[in-house]
Amino acid sequence: MLVGRKGDIFKALFRMNAHYRVEAYCKIDGIPVDVLIYGSASQNRAVEGDIVAMKMNPFSLWSRMKGTSEAHDNMHSLEDANVMSDSFWSSPSVDPIGRICAVIDLFPTKRPTGKVVAILKKSRQRGTIVGHLNVKKFLSFHDCGYVQLMPNDAKFPTMMVCAVDLPDCIKKRLDNGDATVESELVAARIDEWLEESSAPKALVMYVLGRGSRIESHIDAILFQNAILTCEFSRDSLSCLPHTPWKIPQEELQCRRDLRNLCIFTIDPPSALDLDDAFSVQKLANGIFRVGIHVADVSHFVLPDTALDKEARIRSTSVYLLRRKIPMLPPLLSENIGSLNPGVDRLAFSLFLDINHCGDVEDCWIGRTVICSCCKLSYGHAQDIIDSSKVLGHCVPQLHGQSTWLDIISSVRTLNEISKTLKEKRFRDGALRIENPKIVFLYDEFGIPYDSTFHEQKDSNFLVEEFVLLANRTVAEVISRTFPDRALLRRHPKPIFKKLTEFESFCSKQGFELDTSSSFLFQQSLEQIRMKFHDDPLLFDAVISYATRSTQLASYFCNGELKDGENGSYYSLAVPLYTHFTSPLRRYADIVVHRTLAAAVEAEELYLKHQSDERMRCFTGMYFDKDAADSLEGREALSSAALRHGVPCSKLLSDVAAHCNSRKLASKHATDACDKLYMWALLKEKQILFSDAKVLGLGSKFMTLYIQKLAIERRIYYEEVKGLAIEWLDATSTLVLSFPDTRRSHGSRDSIKCKALEDVALVISPCDLTVKQSTLEGEASTEGAAASDSGIIEPAVFPLTVQLLSTLPVALHAVGGDDGAIEIGVRLYMSSYLR
Structure with missing residues (x-):
């Protein structure tokens, strides 16, 4: 602007x-x-x-x-x-x-x-600074002295804190000469940055705890991302019905009763907020009627109530690895609103009639009453898909009239339909670029002791396909019914500059890559995967590079879309998309539910005054624009929008912006928590060895994709004492060696030079004893390793490196009590000249 x-x-x-x-x-x-x-x-x-x-x-x-x-x-x-x-x-x-x-x-x-x-x-981040105090040069606060605040986030400068403004608990420890104050994480804010000052002045608000404790960092993550952890207000809780709760008779009369239908949920085994459930019925001519039933949260969260306002502020549930901060009170999100098995629940249902090609031939949308007959985990569903036996030893409880044969048949039918939908979606141009996801294993104290990769199975894809289809269908309905006040979600094309860099990277390696469309992009990546099927590390590294160009999806109001502006969803290759299927944990879905409810009600109001016997004009497969533009149609839509609290374009844009902000904060918190537990795992193991692929290479540093943790890290080797560097620009080749075997370039100031130990873990072959174990590095010296695929062998000097070279690396935990936590990485080398 x-x-x-x-x-x-x-x-x-x-x-x-x-x-x-x-x-x-x-x-x-x-x-x-x-x-x-x-x-x-x-x-x-x-x-x-x-x-x-x-x-x-x-x-x-x-x-x-x-x-x-x-x-x-x-x-x-x-x-x-x-x-x-x-x-x-x-x-x-x-x-x-x-x-x-x-x-x-x-x-x-x-x-x-x-x-x-x-x-x-001013950035919100000015008020959420986390760091350590440096009191080594502390002057007594009685003399108006200052201490330094070293932010954990390297994007922020060192700050000055007036000692007299420190919390009393810190001042008392300083008076007693307690040097361990520097080990404490503190929460602070930037108060001012005067023009004549080289550093901003900050105010420490409170102490978070020792930097070596996981709990301190969890609190720091929540503080940095302004995530509300307080209890829900009395006013919000007063908006909920008293328990025990039963569906009111008037709701039973105005909703379609589906309680005798075989409906079930598929979720992680620990899930308590069950948003969606599924059903399937076989019709004539090879048509299947798939039911997608979503918790009707908007029935409980009414517009502009205290509960609605608090849910809007929180905007999303935040899922950390061992903790959930809910958007809605547990009474609603885990009880009366959750689609728990064996109890009657209010739902918003979509019935989609799907043919053998994966095309939707008809649909019905409306409010319903359901009773889930079973809570399946992804593992249960996968067992049904994979084997002829019903389930393993841990069989979930069955409710109602449905039998296990009904559930088994339904799961397998849904799985076959989902495969057809997935194939069709990728034929239509969908793109999937995802890094592997790490799953941690914990001891009895909640400390990670091991990790593995999460494997997406057919049961995961089953749920994903029907969720995507429901969200697409609802987006089409609300966008055409309310063309200026529907909350949608868009995903922009990759960042041009970074995509060009990725294309150049692939070209240099001889990979054929066409990114002119999402379809051709996906095809290119699939060809690379097939070509290097025996080198999964290489493909994972290529995907990691590709993700750099991708952008985040965001919410927007269709009425605020400027001429020529694109509102499509690039990676799904669809013109319209929204979020509808997770209203227990996303406020945007509640807004979409209200808009969809208004569309359904407006349709009913309009059809009451029509002489013909049309069943649907706004929510069916075909939209009747003449009906929507008629006087009766406009009145019905306006009345229904007012009744259900559908916001105007301006207010909806504000809601979209806030939801985007909070979703990004939630993502940052989740990513930070993942990094924290990686750090804790490395701290427990002391050293973890892994293979790594070189993704970037130059005369000063290299960028590595590290297989074990599915992360990228840099190693800086410029100005390292005891290491000779030769960069061959013509061939983009790096040679690292000891100075006595290859002439070093330039003189080295020993004061400014880094130690060799900072960039390489060098062991003597005589001392190398390796113990093979999964994700564990132990040795009689500081240098032995094992991996899931076998022993990680150290490299030797001189080391010649090019793009996509595979290098052994040693990972270790950095920071904690003495600074920001980080995943340290060094080359893993062997030499008699150690």
Whole structure:
């Protein structure tokens, strides 16, 4: 967004480079590359997440894109010089964004640069700083001294804390000379950053606990992401019915009764909030009627009540590895709203008539009463799919009239239909790019002692396909019924620059890759997988690289979609999508339920006054636009929208923005928790060995995909004492060796140099004794290892490295009491010259 009259000042989001804080970047809509903000003076006290006014520098101050040479620029003729003229930059007839894009097109090796001239909106992250105090140079707080606060997030600068403002518990420990204060994690906020100050002033609010404890970091994660953990308010709880609760008679009369239908849930074994259930019936002509039944949470959460407001604030349930922070009170999310087996429950049901090709020939949508006959886990469903026997030793309880033969038949039928749907979806252009998911195993104290990879099985895909189909169907209904006030979800195409980098990476390795469409992208990845089926590490590494280009999906209001703006869902290759199937844990789904309920009710109101015998005009396979545009139709839709609290476009856009913000916070919390438990696992093992693939390589560092933990990490080897580096630019080859076997480049200042132990774990072959075990590294020295696929052997010097080389690495836990936690990685080497 342009905020300056001269066309050189823009509104932008400020992002800091965590690896090199001298560099920050601003993202401006419409400009294909981020603008570099170099140096503290240009950054002007902005911090990560601020919305800033950024002034674009003249072209003469633009920097060169990394990885390019000056020779590229010499390809341009002098005819391009008119683009650099003053008249070009100052002309009011030239769109400022278009002007910058034109220059970028002419000079693709140049990166725009700028400087922050104002902070328009301060980042929420300013109020959620977590870190450690550095009190080594502490002056007595009686003398108005300051202590340093070292944030755990490297994107934030070191901060100063006035000692007199420290919490009393910390001041008392400082008075007693307790140096362990530095081991405590503290929660703080940035109070101010004066123009004449080199560092911001912060206020420590409270102590989270020792940095070596998992619980302290969990609290820190929740604080950093502003996730509410307090109990639900009395006003919210008062909105719920008293227990024991029974479905009111008036609801039984106005809903379709499905309690005699064989309906069941499929969820993780520990799940308590059961959102969706399934059924299937065989009709004539090879048609199957699939039922997707979703908890009718909107019946309990009425618009603008205290419960609705609190659910909207929380927006989503947050799932950490061993803890859930619910969006709704457990009485609702785990009891009266959950589709528990053997009890009558309110539902919103979709019946989809599906033919043998996977096409939906007809559908019915409405509010129902169901009674689930069984709670299946994914394991139970998989047992049914895989074998002729009913189930294993742990058989879930059966309720109602349905038999095990009914459930077995239904699960297998649904599985076959889901396979057809999945095949059709990928033929239509769906794309799946996902990194492997780690699952941790815990001891009796909740400490991880091992890990494995989560395997997606047919039972998982069964549920996924019908959830996707239900969400697509509802998106179509609400978007055409309410074309300016439906909450939808979109997924943009991959980031162009990063996708281009991935294409270049694949081209250099001889991989054929076509990303011109999601269908061809998926086909290319599948061909790479088939070609290297005997090297799963390579394919996982390629997928990890591919995920860098993907963008996050987001909610939006269709009424706020600008002309030419795309609201489709790229990875699913569908024009319309929404979230409908998880209302117990996502507020967006509750809003969609209300909109769908309004569509169903408006249809009923309209058809009451019609002489013909049409069954559906708004929620069926075909939408009657004439009915919707008629006076009776408009009145019915308006009345139903008012009754069910369907927001206007502006309010719905605000809801969408808040849901996006909280969903992103939830994702950050989940990712941070995964990293925390990886760290705890490494801390327990001390060393974990793994194979790794080289995804990026240069003269200063390499980027590795580490198989064991399915993560990427860097190893920096510039200026390492005892290590000689030779970078062969022509072949993009790195050679690492000891100085006495290969001449080192340049002189090394021993004070600035890193120790060899920081980048490589080097053991003597004489000391190497290996004990093979799953995800465990133990040895008589600091250097033996094992993996699921066998022993990890150390490499030897001199080490020649190229892209996609496989290298052994040693992983270890970094930080805790003495700083931010991190997954440390070193090369795993063997040498007699150790």
